[in-house]
Every structure is written in C-alpha cells, then in structure tokens.
Amino acid sequence: MTRVAAVDCGTNSIRLLVADCDPATGELVELDRRMTIVRLGQGVDRTGRLAPDALERTFAACREYAAVIKELGAERLRFVATSASRDAENRDEFVRGVFDILGVEPEVISGDAEAEFSFTGATRELAGRTDLTRPYLVVDIGGGSTEFVVGDDHVRGARSVDIGCVRLTERHLVRDGAVVDPPAPEQVAAIRADIEAALDLAERDVPLSEAHTLVGLAGSVTTLSAIAQDLPAYDSVAIHHSRIPYDRVREITEWLLRSTHAEREAVPSMHPGRVDVIAAGALVLLSIMERIGATEVVVSEHDILDGIAWSVA
Numbered sequence: 001m002t003r004v005a006a007v008d009c010g011t012n013s014i015r016l017l018v019a020d021c022d023p024a025t026g027e028l029v030e031l032d033r034r035m036t037i038v039r040l041g042q043g044v045d046r047t048g049r050l051a052p053d054a055l056e057r058t059f060a061a062c063r064e065y066a067a068v069i070k071e072l073g074a075e076r077l078r079f080v081a082t083s084a085s086r087d088a089e090n091r092d093e094f095v096r097g098v099f100d101i102l103g104v105e106p107e108v109i110s111g112d113a114e115a116e117f118s119f120t121g122a123t124r125e126l127a128g129r130t131d132l133t134r135p136y137l138v139v140d141i142g143g144g145s146t147e148f149v150v151g152d153d154h155v156r157g158a159r160s161v162d163i164g165c166v167r168l169t170e171r172h173l174v175r176d177g178a179v180v181d182p183p184a185p186e187q188v189a190a191i192r193a194d195i196e197a198a199l200d201l202a203e204r205d206v207p208l209s210e211a212h213t214l215v216g217l218a219g220s221v222t223t224l225s226a227i228a229q230d231l232p233a234y235d236s237v238a239i240h241h242s243r244i245p246y247d248r249v250r251e252i253t254e255w256l257l258r259s260t261h262a263e264r265e266a267v268p269s270m271h272p273g274r275v276d277v278i279a280a281g282a283l284v285l286l287s288i289m290e291r292i293g294a295t296e297v298v299v300s301e302h303d304i305l306d307g308i309a310w311s312v313a
Contacts, residue, residue, distance in 0.1 A: 001029070005074035006308035007065060009081045009098075009106060011041030011143025011166050012273065013219065014058055016065045017305045018072045021313030026124060028306065031072055035219075036061040037273025040085070040094075041144045045167050050088045055097060062101040069102075078312045080304070081106040082114050082142065111160020115140070115147040117307030119155055122215050122300045124310065132298065137211030140303060141165065141220045141284050143277070148202045150211050157206040161198035165220050165274075165281030168194060172280075179276045181260045188257055191280055195287045214294040217303035219274055220281025225299040226269035227252050234269045240301040246289050249297065253282040 001020040008015045013035050020029040038057040040050065069077060079098060085091045085108050098106045109117075118140040126132060134152040143166035149158045172190045173179050180187065202208065225239045228248050256264065256279040264275045274281075289297060 001027075002076070002313045003031075003072070003074050004309050004312040005069045005072075005077040006305050006312060007062075007077070007079040007102075007106075008305045008308060009040065009058065009079065009085065011044070011082070011145070011164055012039055012277065013037050013143070014040070014061045014065075015305050016068060017309050018069060018074050019309050021309060023310070023313050026127070028125075028309065032068055033305070034065075034068070036064070037271060039143075039166065039273065041087075041164075041166050043170070044087050044144070045170055048088065049090050050085070050094055055094060058094070059097050059101060062098055066102050076312045077102065077104050078308050079104050079106040080114075080117070080308050081108045082145065082304075086111075087144070111145060111147060112158050114145075114304060115149045115158035115160055116155060117311065118147050118217055118304040119149040119151055119158070119307070120310055121303045121306030121308070122217055123151070124306070125302065126215075133212035135211050136213050136215050137206075137208060137292065138215045138217065139221075139285070139288055140217040141281050142218055143167065146198070146284060148206045148208065150206050150208065156210070159202045159205040161201050163195055163198040163284055165277040165284070168280040168284070169277045179261070182258045183279070188283070191283055192287065195284055196291075199287065199291050208292050211292060214289065214292065214297045215300055216285060216297040217300055219271070220278060221285055221297065221299055222301060223270060223274055223278055224249060224252055224282055224285065227267060231269045234271065236301050239299055242299045243296045244299065245296050246294060249282070249286050249289060253279070253286045256282050 006017045015035040018032040042054040119138045122138045138149045140147040142164045144164040147160045150156045225242045
C-alpha cells in the first residue's frame, strides 16, 4: 500500500482524498475525503480572471487540507486544477499561492487529461460487474466544463466542452448580480441551446451512440440522486452506484427549473453552495440522456479525484 493525497480543484469546489492504494490488487482504502465549495470560477467566464475573494477562499481550503495531509502522513501529493484555472489570465497567482501552502505546483491539466482521470476513477471498481454493459459513457458535469469519455478497458474517445453548472448559470441566469428565480422560458432555452451545441462538439470525438451504460459524476449528479431517493441528508453510501431512471431525472430537473431559491435551499440533501447552480447542472444531465436515449444513469461518488490518486500510486 502507498499512502497518497489527491487534490482536485475545479470551478465550483476543491476536494481532497487521502487513501492507501495498492496498484497490484486495485484496492483503494479511503482515509479522508472532503469537499469545500470555493467557487474559484466566480466571474471567470465574464472577466477572464480569478477574483481575489475566490482565490482567498481557495487558499483557505488549501491550508485546511495541508493540515489533514500532514496529520495522515501521505507520502505523495498531486494537485490537479481544471476548468477555471485553465481559462484565467492570472492563473500564475493561483499557482504561487498553492505552492506556498502545499509545497507542490498545481497541474493545470487539459480537458482530455481531466477526462482520462474521471474515467479511471469511475470505472476501475466496475470491473467484473455483470449487471452493467460496456462500453461506458462517463460524464463528469463540473462547474465550468463537462467531460465525456467512452471506453471499456481503455478509453475510446474523450472530449471536454465548456458547459458546466456555474458557467451556464452565470452566463444565462444572473441579472443585476443575482440568480433569477425561477428562470424565464427564454433563459432555459438559451441554456439548452448552449448544451446542444456542446453535445454536437463532443460527438465529433466521442462515440456517444456506442455507449450502453451512462455513468454520471460530480455534485450535480450526486445531488440529483439524493433528491431522487428523498434522503434526509447527503449520504455518500446511499448515493454511490445508485441508479436514476430518465423519467425521474426529467421530473426533478423540471421542478428545479421552476423552483425558488428558498425551495431549493429547503432540500435537506442540498449543499448550500449548489442551491443556485443545481438547475443548470441537472439540465446538462437531462440533455445528455435525451441525446443518447439513456433510460437511466448510474451515479458514482468515485471520479476524477480517485483517478488522480491512482495516478500518484
């Protein structure tokens, strides 16, 4: 076993996994897994820069994670940064801040590399399952981008496109500094148009129609699972490898799009940092399911973070 630490810093959240990994057996023993909503991508789509407040929130989370990594004695650490830091003009400021706190430079990876990590993290433990037909389509719906990967034992095609719950919300649902509740039909149509255009791009590189099992990753999808199960609180064990039928995804998405902030906030399994962006994320998932004719989505709590950990081990 090798004790490793993996950090995934995305547009909406930053997450830490400390685990013991055995590459020979494929065993991963989780010691600590945590997530903090920092909204690093706040305003990036509009300004092209990381906001000072967003950077400070992210650095505060890094200081917390540094203490956990030291306490658990991880031998190796890899810090991967994704969509927001790829897009930002001042990403050097972000890189310096992370290095000062954690002693490693964040790797601002490409969308294709992000897709590879997501696929590994989501599917490594599915080997040998007879109830899931390969190839898989792994979809990682993030804050700034969504990754599509089709594969079985190996990746057949991967593509990252710039649709994510934060990016779409800020682009279409914010008026005078606040999220419109509920959005007007023309705003929903504009989001739909962006998603459909992005799906057209993804299909150029990824054989979406070849997939037999849809695997959904990240907070928008896991939160939908929690809502679908009517969980009294967010429960990773109940969510991991749960299945949501298409009709239930459509029902929840339609409710989210006509709900108010207060109604979404009252959902017991809803993280406060997702209240304003969950509707856009749900619409991304629904649109994907409609495009490929998926009857259900298999929800995974294991994703890019686990892929990063395996790459370190």
